[in-house]
């Protein structure tokens with residue numbers, strides 16, 4: 001973990017994605033380990049691509065210190081990228097973008113990027129890029145006019161009507177401005193695993209004991225709850241929207257013999273009633289984390305702790321958080337803890 005006075009510097013460096021360049025031994029060790037891991041993953045991806053006669057340009061220096069398990073592979077065109085996506089999916093990567101179906105096809109064409117991820121003790125994210133291919137007339141529009149995930153969320157159009165997404169965008173922005181729409185509010189992001197290495201520190205920060213009920217809002221495969229129940233003896237409740245992840249989490253819980261201590265609920269963590277717990281764990285995109293933490297704190301009884309962690313600054317955190325950098329093994333994050341008196 002980051003120490004004493006340097007914790008603010010560490011937090012700022014994490015937010016600015018420059019932890020690897022810092023003169024701090026703990027940060028240097030973690031970033032070197034992450035850099036090596038990313039290089040290994042890229043080598044693996046290249047070998048998978050070579051089997052399909054594909055080559056990609058890789059962004060960044062091989063094995064250079066890094067704080068994110070992330071790499072970008074760029075291809076000549078979308079056709080090559082699509083073959084690469086298939087090959088990497090066969091090799092264990094999963095599509096990570098929030099927009100699927102016909103809207104997903106259009107999104108990829110217009111933005112020239114698709115994201116894949118593979119979960120193990122950490123999540124490795126591969127960004128697959130290619131020169132985007134908007135028709136010439138749209139080519140001249142500013143970047144701000146190009147539809148984003150929130151536009152694709154509002155309406156799902158047949159593929160042939162894709163130019164209408166450019167029309168949807170200004171209306172969507174206007175509706176958000178006047179408060180008629182809260183696009184993306186229910187999206188807590190895709191499954192990105194909290195690195196195992198930081199779990200003991202995060203659980204220490206929340207002072208998690210056998211008397212606690214830990215609630216993980218957006219619990220993915222349930223590994224945070226399983227780790228907590230195994231090492232701290234607490235009970236756990238997970239809320240997860242994705243039915244495949246709910247099934248995976250329930251299977252893991254059973255496999256670990258923890259069915260009497262951990263429940264996994266399928267549902268939307270942003271609406272309806274919250275499960276009763278003493279510690280709430282939140283690892284979702286920064287904007288959504290603020291809303292979710294505020295929601296929990298509005299309903300929390302005395303003694304409740306709310307723990308959020310993220311590598312990005314929280315745009316509007318509820319007041320009263322204690323924040324600190326957490327760096328351990330291959331895990332880098334910033335934790336925020338609210339304790340209800």
Ligand SMILES: C[S@@+](CC[C@H](N)C(=O)[O-])C[C@H]1O[C@@H](n2cnc3c(N)ncnc32)[C@H](O)[C@@H]1O
Nearest residue numbers: 188190191192193194218219220241268269283
């Ligand atoms: C970043 S992952 C965190 C997984 C796990 N808590 C961890 O820390 O390893 C966020 C999770 O929230 C889930 N999710 C997204 N929107 C949700 C919603 N509205 N309600 C419940 N879960 C949601 C995603 O499927 C994903 O598994």
